[in-house]
Amino acid sequence: MTENPQHGRPSPDARQPPAPSGATVPSPQQGAYQTAPAGYGGPQVQGAGPRPGVGMGRALKNWWAYKFQGHGRASRSEYWRVALALALVSAVLLILMMVITSATAEQITSYSQRSQYGYYSGTDVRLSGVGIATTLITTVILLVLGLLTIPLQVRRLHDANMSGGFWFLSLIPFVGGLILLVLMCLPPNPQGQRFDTPEDIGRP
Template sequence: MTNVPASPSLSQPLYGASFGQAFTRFWKKYATFSGRASRSEFWWWYLANIIIVTVLYIITAIGGFAGASIDSTTGASAPGPLFGVGIALLVIWWLAIIVPTLALSWRRLHDTNRSGLFWFLGFIPVVGGIILLVLFVLDSDPAGARFDA
């Protein structure tokens, strides 16, 4: 048997994280703003979130079309009764991930040796999101260890 190195503790970034490891660490570090998050942890989570949100949108769309009705006098259409279920699921998902997603973003910025407060650059119209994207893509900086708990 070969010895497989153990994963680092949750207080350390997991470089080269797999999809499952990143998803698990996201939930285990729900509201942890200190420490760092590797690029793989960050981007695997975003892929998982995109997949889940896409499925929820499909459920919402199917629920909207199934049983949809059209008012014969005005021509206005009304979504089916399951449309509300899809919207409720999207809202619940969004509420469940808002804090840990913000925490993950702060930890990713820490891994690039930047304060989590750089996250607020995202509020700059037009360019803020682009600036954040560039910062999230940057390589890890060993000096970011100053943010470790």
Template sequence: MPTLYHPALVATQPGEPVGPLRAIGNFVRKGTTFSGRASRSEYWWVALVTTLIAGPLYYASENDLLEWPNATGAAGIVVLVLVLLSLLLTALVVVFSIALSVRRLHDSNLSGWWYLLIMLPVFGQFALLILAALPPDPHGVRFDPQPRPVRTPAARA
């Protein structure tokens, strides 16, 4: 019975440099994928873009530049919808960022459980920053999706 193997469909292979648009595309497309690997360029482009977006928003909120109007009626419903959408977007970005970090750790041949270092105040974030900067390890291929055997029509007869 001949069996063929088809490689897993992957947008980019680790070690393959990606630009900011492709990195953001992978970030959204693989947002809930905790298996596989992410290249350094993919990780750092997303880190830069999220920092450039979140930084000014954080500054504005800390300096009371973003205040929700005290609205009632229809305007209050609009404000409520905007608040709920921003909470949903924030939750998605958090989950997608955790998945990206886990895939980045896999590229360095480290278990995704190392992400739990983030729970250690100050030290944990610094340690993850160093781990994210590690070069790719060829043994990280163990975290890639394994090829699936595909039977040929002749093998079924």
């Protein structure tokens, strides 16, 4: 670069040094998400951006399609819509279980006794075979649904640029669930792109 001796500033016709080989100069129109960091050591991918907000249908499709996938990211809407749907399903299953077990329970004995506080009565009941089967089936379904949400929670942590290992904080007695709830509410962080693999770029 040459300087104008009169003013000590670079002259207009001075040539700029060439950019290093392989380097690209971003244009003013490029946004903050034009280049994603290398996912798990992979090459940089052009066009990556934050995970888009999705509706209930798309959130459920993504959850089921990627139910065993621990890499990549999940937006807040992608997580919370699934969480709401599963909460409603769980509530319906529990109500049905209680109705069926109560309706099919078998009465064993009725009794009336006197104590220092007066008379009291009660009935001993036991679950029928139908009630026991209903309880076991409901328990298994709820357990499976809970396990299938773990990869989704890990991807939500990735979206906040946090390692999936933070999920284990949810196992802390009494406060673990509250900690996980707070983590699931964290906003997205652009640096969370580092958890993407090439197959995660551009997926719905």
